[in-house]
Amino acid sequence: MLERLQQVIGKVFEVDSATVSARTVIRQLPGWDSLKHLKLIMAVETEFSRELTPEQIESLKTVGDIAAVIV
Amino acid sequence: MADLTAMFRSLREVPSSPADAARIARDILTDKNTLKPVKAHVLRTSTLEPLADFLVVEAAMQSLRAELSFGGYEPLAMQARNAAGEWAKADVVILAPELSDLDSAAAADPLCDAAWPKRASDALVALAQSVRKAAKGRLIVLLPAMLESARDGYGDLAQDGRTGERFAELRTTAWNQLTENVADCLVFDSEQLVREEGLRALLDHRMWQGFRVPYSTTGMRALGMHLGRLIGVATLPRRKCLVLDCDNTLWGGVIGEVGKEHIELAPEGKGAGYYALQRDALALARRGVLLALLSKNQEAVVLDALAGHPHVLLRPELIAAHSISFDVTKAQGMRAIAKQLNIGLDSLVFVDDSATECELIRQLVPEVCVYQTPAAPHHLPGFLLTLREFDVARTLKEDHARAAEYQRRKERQRAAPVSGENLDDYLRSLEIKVKIVTARDATLERVVQMEGKTNQFNTTTRRLSRADLDRIIQSGGEVFAVNVADRFGDYGVTVACAVEMDKRDRRASVTSFLMSCRIIGLGAELALLSHVGAWAKQRGATTLSGYVKPSDKNQPARDLYQRAGFAESKAQDGSLGSRWDYDLERSVPETPKWIHA
Numbered sequence: 001m002l003e004r005l006q007q008v009i010g011k012v013f014e015v016d017s018a019t020v021s022a023r024t025v026i027r028q029l030p031g032w033d034s035l036k037h038l039k040l041i042m043a044v045e046t047e048f049s050r051e052l053t054p055e056q057i058e059s060l061k062t063v064g065d066i067a068a069v070i071v
Numbered sequence: 072m073a074d075l076t077a078m079f080r081s082l083r084e085v086p087s088s089p090a091d092a093a094r095i096a097r098d099i100l101t102d103k104n105t106l107k108p109v110k111a112h113v114l115r116t117s118t119l120e121p122l123a124d125f126l127v128v129e130a131a132m133q134s135l136r137a138e139l140s141f142g143g144y145e146p147l148a149m150q151a152r153n154a155a156g157e158w159a160k161a162d163v164v165i166l167a168p169e170l171s172d173l174d175s176a177a178a179a180d181p182l183c184d185a186a187w188p189k190r191a192s193d194a195l196v197a198l199a200q201s202v203r204k205a206a207k208g209r210l211i212v213l214l215p216a217m218l219e220s221a222r223d224g225y226g227d228l229a230q231d232g233r234t235g236e237r238f239a240e241l242r243t244t245a246w247n248q249l250t251e252n253v254a255d256c257l258v259f260d261s262e263q264l265v266r267e268e269g270l271r272a273l274l275d276h277r278m279w280q281g282f283r284v285p286y287s288t289t290g291m292r293a294l295g296m297h298l299g300r301l302i303g304v305a306t307l308p309r310r311k312c313l314v315l316d317c318d319n320t321l322w323g324g325v326i327g328e329v330g331k332e333h334i335e336l337a338p339e340g341k342g343a344g345y346y347a348l349q350r351d352a353l354a355l356a357r358r359g360v361l362l363a364l365l366s367k368n369q370e371a372v373v374l375d376a377l378a379g380h381p382h383v384l385l386r387p388e389l390i391a392a393h394s395i396s397f398d399v400t401k402a403q404g405m406r407a408i409a410k411q412l413n414i415g416l417d418s419l420v421f422v423d424d425s426a427t428e429c430e431l432i433r434q435l436v437p438e439v440c441v442y443q444t445p446a447a448p449h450h451l452p453g454f455l456l457t458l459r460e461f462d463v464a465r466t467l468k469e470d471h472a473r474a475a476e477y478q479r480r481k482e483r484q485r486a487a488p489v490s491g492e493n494l495d496d497y498l499r500s501l502e503i504k505v506k507i508v509t510a511r512d513a514t515l516e517r518v519v520q521m522e523g524k525t526n527q528f529n530t531t532t533r534r535l536s537r538a539d540l541d542r543i544i545q546s547g548g549e550v551f552a553v554n555v556a557d558r559f560g561d562y563g564v565t566v567a568c569a570v571e572m573d574k575r576d577r578r579a580s581v582t583s584f585l586m587s588c589r590i591i592g593l594g595a596e597l598a599l600l601s602h603v604g605a606w607a608k609q610r611g612a613t614t615l616s617g618y619v620k621p622s623d624k625n626q627p628a629r630d631l632y633q634r635a636g637f638a639e640s641k642a643q644d645g646s647l648g649s650r651w652d653y654d655l656e657r658s659v660p661e662t663p664k665w666i667h668a
Contacts (some may be wrong), residue, residue: 007090011093012090014097033122035118036118038121039089039093039121042121043089045090045288046288054277054280054281057281
């Protein structure tokens with residue numbers, strides 16, 4: 001599951017997915033801004049067929065946090 | 072890099088995953104060589120950025136590299152007034168209002184009063200007009216959809232109630248007003264998204280409340296795809312002719328073997344897929360696409376089926392050209408069809424069920440755009456309507472009658488003299504009549520359409536927009552259009568030109584001259600130059616100038632001014648090409664004696 005998540009992040013932020021880990025801080029990904037964050041949420045939701053609550057969306061700090069809400 | 076273009080073109084569908092769309096969009100935007108760049112700017116008050124990647128992929132499927140920019144979130148009227156903004160220079164400007172931008176009372180309560188649709192429509196048209204004034208490129212205007220269930224009851228689910236009526240009124244009123252009063256304007260009715268995706272899939276209140284994104288991911292993808300497709304309509308020349316294979320494309324089975332009685336073709340049951348394909352081809356013909364048949368078959372057998380099979384929809388009079396023979400390859404037949412219709416190979420789209428034939432055409436006639444039909448007949452309905460090459464904004468009177476005109480052209484060619492006979496007598500026998508008018512309203516729309524589509528008889532290939540032509544007329548120039556008819560029928564508006572006046576130089580310059588290839592050889596173009604000469608002389612011009620800028624395809628137009636008695640000058644204009652002059656103080660160009668003006 002983490003692997004699929006890494007790939008999604010790699011595509012959205014144009015980074016090598018191998019460099020993304022559970023500890024990666026989302027805001028520190030290259031080119032992060034609020035629109036990129038939104039794009040990441042939409043991509044994650046589509047990939048994992050999940051719908052995150054607004055509270056969850058706001059609380060996501062690391063890639064591990066995303067993994068935790070989609071399991 | 073060429074492979075990259077092929078890859079984008081061969082993408083059958085825009086990916087539904089935002090991550091995949093983002094990755095492909097990035098590849099597209101970094102490819103600076105093969106795709107044609109087009110700048111598009113979105114004037115909005117909601118967060119529409121999530122549609123960008125989908126739009127970019129869709130545009131690339133039409134060989135476009137769409138560079139998108141978005142306006143701020145301030146009121147649209149304020150954004151529109153900022154004419155000094157970079158946005159005004161974009162090739163396409165997209166005006167995407169929410170209902171609340173047009174009428175806040177209606178957004179709060181769609182049953183507030185009966186007059187809001189008119190108010191909202193007026194507000195939208197006023198916005199579009201002020202954007203039009205500032206923008207250089209074409210305009211795409213979005214009509215708001217009804218994004219909720221009817222508010223006035225639940226008992227009658229077949230109706231959207233008065234809520235639905237109000238929204239329908241808004242859309243109809245706005246559509247009519249926009250297409251009539253705003254030049255170079257394409258309209259997208261967002262209600263289309265509701266029809267295609269369904270309200271439940273389209274809405275995501277989380278996204279609206281949290282980020283002001285108006286639709287779900289599904290909805291943003293659908294909107295992005297439609298806008299990408301419309302950008303193609305706004306900026307690309309269209310192809311003109313659909314060339315169809317017969318066996319297993321127009322009907323199921325091999326007609327030469329099973330006979331016309333046993334081919335699969337019926338509104339229901341086994342032949343329904345093929346029937347649906349014919350139905351879609353008919354719709355394309357109605358919007359002005361020419362239909363041609365290319366088949367390895369016995370000509371008589373196929374023509375007999377077209378005329379006599381009870382469920383054939385593509386009757387012989389709808390077929391503008393055909394090559395049906397066992398003796399020629401499809402590549403040869405394709406060239407013969409282009410020749411019969413007097414259009415370029417790059418105006419053709421070929422549809423065949425056979426992968427081998429498709430590949431043959433791709434290799435031997437690479438100018439032709441090729442599609443293989445889906446293998447399963449139940450995938451045939453709607454297939455032809457997905458071909459972007461035939462997307463058009465609006466269909467004009469001329470489009471509806473096009474196939475019939477080509478039929479008449481065939482008759483005219485049969486009446487043409489064999490070598491040695493007197494050409495003048497032949498032309499006189501055609502009883503050619505021209506009616507020259509100054510182009511306004513619908514006629515001006517037709518000239519805009521010709522500007523976009525005419526490749527061969529086009530002296531300068533400037534692709535003038537409605538806004539460009541309006542500017543020429545407003546600054547003292549004129550746009551002329553010619554309706555041509557002969558004894559075989561009426562060809563509609565098929566010759567046009569734009570004339571710009573330079574009072575100080577006392578010079579009238581024909582900066583664009585267009586003629587439909589259907590009527591090349593009749594001399595109507597000379598009649599128009601004669602008319603323009605007299606018009607310019609009356610307004611004090613002493614010289615009538617014409618420009619010729621060679622393109623890959625405009626060979627037929629290059630000797631126009633020479634034939635009309637103009638003298639080549641040494642003058643060159645970067646964008647208009649070489650100049651030809653006619654001394655109006657001496658005379659005006661002549662109308663051929665076989666033409667009745």
